[in-house]
Amino acid sequence: MGAGAISQHAGISLSVIGLVAALPLEVECLTGRLGPEASARLSGNGRLRLSGLGSHNARRAAAELADCGVTVLLSWGSAGGLDPGLTPGTLVLPEYVLTADGQRFETAAAWRAKLHELVSRRLEVHTGPLVQSPHPVTTAEQKRALFARTGAVAVDTESAAIAEVAAMRGLAFVAVRAVLDPATRGLPQSAVAAVDCSGRLIVMALMRGLLRRPADLPGVLRLSSDLRVARGTLATVARCAGLQRGFRDIAR
Numbered sequence: 001m002g003a004g005a006i007s008q009h010a011g012i013s014l015s016v017i018g019l020v021a022a023l024p025l026e027v028e029c030l031t032g033r034l035g036p037e038a039s040a041r042l043s044g045n046g047r048l049r050l051s052g053l054g055s056h057n058a059r060r061a062a063a064e065l066a067d068c069g070v071t072v073l074l075s076w077g078s079a080g081g082l083d084p085g086l087t088p089g090t091l092v093l094p095e096y097v098l099t100a101d102g103q104r105f106e107t108a109a110a111w112r113a114k115l116h117e118l119v120s121r122r123l124e125v126h127t128g129p130l131v132q133s134p135h136p137v138t139t140a141e142q143k144r145a146l147f148a149r150t151g152a153v154a155v156d157t158e159s160a161a162i163a164e165v166a167a168m169r170g171l172a173f174v175a176v177r178a179v180l181d182p183a184t185r186g187l188p189q190s191a192v193a194a195v196d197c198s199g200r201l202i203v204m205a206l207m208r209g210l211l212r213r214p215a216d217l218p219g220v221l222r223l224s225s226d227l228r229v230a231r232g233t234l235a236t237v238a239r240c241a242g243l244q245r246g247f248r249d250i251a252r
Contacts, residue, residue: 015172018065019048019074019243020058020162023199025227026077029235030243036198046243051158052198055132058158062165072111072172075162078230079130079154079177080137080187082147089229090179091123091237092154094130097163097175102150105163108172115176118240123233128153130175132160139186147183154179178233180226188219 021027024034027048031040040048047070051061062073079092086092093115096106116125131152137143146155159175166173181187190209194202210217237243 015072016045016070017047017072017074018062018068018070019046019076020051020061020065020158021048021076022051022053022058022158023077024050025199025201025231026234029231029238036200050199053195054157054197055134055161057197059161059165062162063169066165066169066171070171072108072174073162073166074111075156075159075173075175075177076234077156077158077177078180078227078234079156079159080143081153081179081182082131082137082143082150082155083126083128083153084147084183086126086153086179086182087124088179088182088226089124089233091119091125091233092130092175092177092179093125093127094153094159094175094177095127096129097160098129098131098150098152099160099164100132100134103160105160105167105173107163107174111172111174115174115237115241119237122236122240126153130159130177131155133157136187136192138189138192140184143183143186176234176237178230178237180230181223182226185222186219188216188223189213190216191220191223 027034034050037052038050047065049061049065051057093112094107096104098104129152131150133155137155154177156177163173190206190213193209194206196202
């Protein structure tokens with residue numbers, strides 16, 4: 001990635017990386033604040049695209065990056081924990097990702113190994129599989145069932161779609177996901193409903209939701225705390241891998 005630490009590795013230093021993230025909050029450690037569906041690029045070889053939530057948006061963003069000439073697609077952001085042993089902030093660098101219907105996509109071993117080398121002294125890292133869900137997995141019961149059925153350690157809605165694009169275009173693929181909500185905890189409905197399709201938290205919608213469901217407040221506060229931990233993990237990865245250098249906004 002330009003002058004970044006991850007680029008100093010035989011066989012990957014000439015790669016052009018396309019990073020896809022769903023949520024503006026997930027990329028603040030890389031770029032500062034970006035608007036929904038914005039793009040940013042490195043002074044060297046990296047390009048970032050904010051996709052918004054869901055597989056359709058992620059697939060579109062990944063295809064746009066592929067059209068721009070990237071050679072590696074990187075799925076970046078947070079994930080829901082499925083393995084009860086994973087706490088908020090645990091880093092998942094999966095060896096493979098699974099689609100909702102069980103199709104398997106391997107991640108690029110060289111990239112995964114280099115990232116693991118760069119961050120493992122600072123972070124707890126798991127390499128178990130990541131599974132796609134068409135919709136947010138919002139309850140502990142749903143998480144238990146998905147873990148039992150797939151063996152995946154974490155879940156998101158975007159990574160498998162990005163992996164599919166990488167496979168179709170003949171590109172390397174890697175996923176970097178920090179656990180947000182642990183397996184034993186559900187997501188408060190007030191918080192889920194307050195995030196729009198572009199990944200923005202609509203504060204007034206959250207407040208209205210809490211007025212209707214005041215029992216959600218402790219869960220919202222826990223989720224806020226977990227989000228800070230997950231973002232801290234992503235910031236550590238960004239520092240260790242040299243991802244914070246040289247980003248600037250570009251017009252879409």
